[in-house]
Amino acid sequence: MASKTDNEFTTRTVMAMAQEMVNAKSAMDRSFAMFKALAKEHGVKLPKPE
Numbered sequence: 001m002a003s004k005t006d007n008e009f010t011t012r013t014v015m016a017m018a019q020e021m022v023n024a025k026s027a028m029d030r031s032f033a034m035f036k037a038l039a040k041e042h043g044v045k046l047p048k049p050e
Contacts, residue, residue, distance in 0.1 A: 002010070039046055 036046065
């Protein structure tokens, strides 16, 4: 069993990683939205994901 301090450290680390993931996802979503608008302007149809 991990000690309490180890456990708290892991929890904080995971929370920090979760925040990074959320930030990265929203940045991706924003750039993807901009890309979709650009593609639409040029009449490019985006392929469906496989």
